[in-house]
Amino acid sequence: MNQDVMTACEWVMVCDATDIPENGGACVKVEDVQIAVFNFARRNEWYATQNLCPHKQQMVLSRGMIGSAGDNCEPKVACPFHKNTFSLQTGKCLSNDELEIKVYPIKVENGKVYVSLE
Ligand code: FES
Structure with missing residues (x-):
């Protein structure tokens, strides 16, 4: 994400980085919105998406398996259902x-995880 977008975000602190398992995800709630937060430690990357899987409207994506897809190693999550x-x-x-x-901007600073819903 480009730096201008990152600085324009309104960040909400959602949890400690240690709350999210390495190479896995967990669900956090921001203003009644369930967000899946992923600590992709193998790639040293963090991601945030909606927790709702749009296939059958299940709140499960935070429990999905993460990995990389294709030649460009696109980071991905597979719905557990x-x-x-x-x-x-x-x-x-x-x-x-x-x-x-939906995917959301995410950053980790001083051991805290921040997400922007904008
Ligand atoms: S609920 Fe079917 S793929 Fe997620």
């Missing part, structure tokens, strides 16, 4: 063109 796979960078579904999820 029916394995639809979503890009953690763009939110596009990599296995079904009709599905998409």
Whole structure:
């Protein structure tokens, strides 16, 4: 994400970095919105998406398996229910063109995780 966008965000502190398992995710709530936060430690990257899987409207994406897809190693999460796979960078579904999820800006500073819902 470019620096101008990052600085324009209104950040909300959602948890300690240690609350999120390495190479896994956890759900946090911001203003009634469930956000899946992923600590992709293998790549030293963090991602935030909606927790709702749009396939069957299940709040499960934070429990999905994360990994990398394709030649460009796109970071992805697979829904634990029916394995639809979503890009953690763009939110596009990599296995079904009709599905998409929201992705949110995320940063970690001084051991705290911040997300922007804008
Ligand atoms: S509910 Fe997520 S793939 Fe079906």
